[in-house]
Amino acid sequence: MTSRLSFATLDQARPAARRPALDPRAMSTGSVHLGVGAFHRAHQAVFTEDAMAAAGESGWGIHAVTQRSARVAEQLDPQDGLYGVLTCGLDGAGEPERSLRIVGAVRAVSFPGEQTGEVLARLAAPTTHLVTLTVTEKGYRRSGDRLDLRDEGVQADLAALREERRTGTAVETAAGSPIGMLARGLARRAHGAATPMSVVCCDNIVHNGPMVGRLVSEFLLAAGADGAAAWVADHVTFPATMVDRIVPATTAAERAAAEAISGLQDEGLVVAEPYRQWVIEDSFAGPRPAWERAGATLTSDVAPFEEAKLRILNGTHSYLAYRGALLGHATIAEAVTDAGLGAEVSAFIDHDVIPTLTPPPGVDLGQYRDSVLERFANPALGHTTQQVAMDGSQKLPVRLLGTAADRLTAGAIPERTARAVAAWMVFVARAADGSSPLVLDDPQAEVLGAAVAGAASGAALADRLLDLEQIFPPALAGDERFRSAVREQVTDLA
Structure with a gap:
């Protein structure tokens, strides 16, 4: 029976599979990603790992957060966060060409349905400097350009934050929405760590960064957390970005192809084209990975x-x-x-x-x-x-x-x-x-x-x-x- 990818089996990977750019066991966690799916694993996580390797840093390991189910956690937890990216392109003769790299930048995965408290603690931690998001257009729970305050998930998060403010004690009710979870974490940060943070939206939405900032502000004000809203306005930036890489659904045939390359079973495999692009507004409140050293474009105007x-x-x-x-x-x-x-x-x-x-x-x-x-x-x-x-x-x-x-x-x-x-x-x-x-x-x-x-x-x-x-x-x-x-x-x- 084929061994499953993990720290224990990583050294058994065949030479054709590229190993992580740096030792994942040596990484510390400096960022949180909301909405971990195939795209994040094939895009931002790869850029982040390559940036750490290029800059000789190890402090940007990712604490990834799922959305509606625990499926990604169930895929990656037994693999110590390791997974492969199978790149599928064409050679000079137009024939299919595949390569496989193993990525280790994801250092933890949480499912909010059961681990919201863990996520909120990580968002509030002074060692967390960065949040990235890929929750898809509909994940932002908008009505027009505004936060949909009638959405059940948003209402549950509002109730949780109001209760936390009323009692002065942590409320770890399961997050009902990505914006609610982010805003609850930022509210804790405003009254605790109080160190600046950058929130980087990576969804295909016009002016995506400012949009997220506006929704967070609307949430905090609706919850009566005016002080936290003012702190966020002064200490948190929301850079705009543009992301590009085609990441189709992974098929059984591609899992088999990756296993043939590495010699290891990988339940977290993602598939991508060779091309990748990331353009980021250079507007950060604090430290960030050296993404430009991994090929990203930092610009004043996205x-x-x-x-x-x-x-x-x-x-x-x-x-x-x-x-x-x-x-x-x-x-x-x-x-x-x-x-x-x-x-x-x-x-x-x-x-x-x-x-x-x-x-x-x-x-x-x-x-x-x-x-x-x-x-x-x-x-x-x-x-x-x-x-x-x-x-x-x-x-x-x-x-x-x-x-x-x-x-x-x-x-x-x-x-x-x-x-x-x-x-x-x-x-x-x-x-x-x-x-x-x-x-x-x-x-x-x-x-x-x-x-x-x-x-x-x-x-x-x-x-x-x-x-x-x-x-x-x-x-x-x-x-x-x-x-x-x-x-x-x-x-x-x-």
Whole structure:
């Protein structure tokens, strides 16, 4: 029977598997990550381990926190936090090429359902200087741009913090939301360690850092913790970031491939493409890892990088997901290599997206477009259209609707963006009525299903969805040029 990856078996790993960049047993914990999933393990954790190795530091080990289940803890705890990153690319001849590295930067994993007290203590500890987050768009429990104070999880966290303030004793009620857990930890820090902290959001949300800062402030004020809110405003920074690496779901075949390389069983394996990018606003309240020595870009202005990535890469990803799924393509690679669809998305980028962008320093947007489409065509990743299609109501506003609004402001009708939006609408309709294998996996699934039920025509379907103000800003939905273009495209696709 194959041995499982752990400290006890690490030395048994075959030479083809790259070992951790430094001894994980020598690391101390200096950061907390909320929302540990495949992306964090393939992205920020790798950057952090490489930064420690490059700078000769060992104090940035990560205390990782799961979200809705203990699954990642159950994967990594028996492995002493070790896991592999299987990089899947193509060689010079276009043939699949794989490499495996073992990462040791994650030094502890907690499940809030059972270990909220442990997480809060770590957030409040003076040795913790940094929090990073990847909780997905819907994890922030927002209503519009504000914290949804009616959300049950947020309400549970508010009640816990109010009780803690009333009694002056620690309340370790299980955290109900990532923002609630973070704010509860910061409130303890304000009255305890009182050392500065940096909170780094790594989700694909416009102005993600300031957004998290605003939600934390709203939570603390709603809990009556005005003093903690004032302390956070003075001692905690929320740098904006842009992250980029494609990290598809891990399959049994990839687990077998990794085991063949290392000779060890790895329940925590993640899969990623070779490419990785991290752009971070250089706005920190205290110490941080030397991420720039691991290839990250530190800048005074993330916005141009962020907008180019969200609109070119993420916008195109969504376009391919919905349009590709409607055409019967199972993966993004199949969709982008469909000659007709490939031409569609190239025209979308060239005619609608690039004219709205300011090129980031040192970036040629045409070359960036080509690199994005080449990455999407990597068949080794197996990124499914259904996977990318998830949570469309959360993704459309940041990936597509800003492009549409900017083109309309410039006096141009964004026909190709309208087609991408229309593909989402037809996808929603077919998934909601059960007429296809498509699945509507979306936090607004009930609202969307009710909106599309019984739509007698493409125009009616377009109008019903455009009228959902929680997705479409009234100024955009009310622009007859855009509405007409979407109606026309929905009619064509339906």
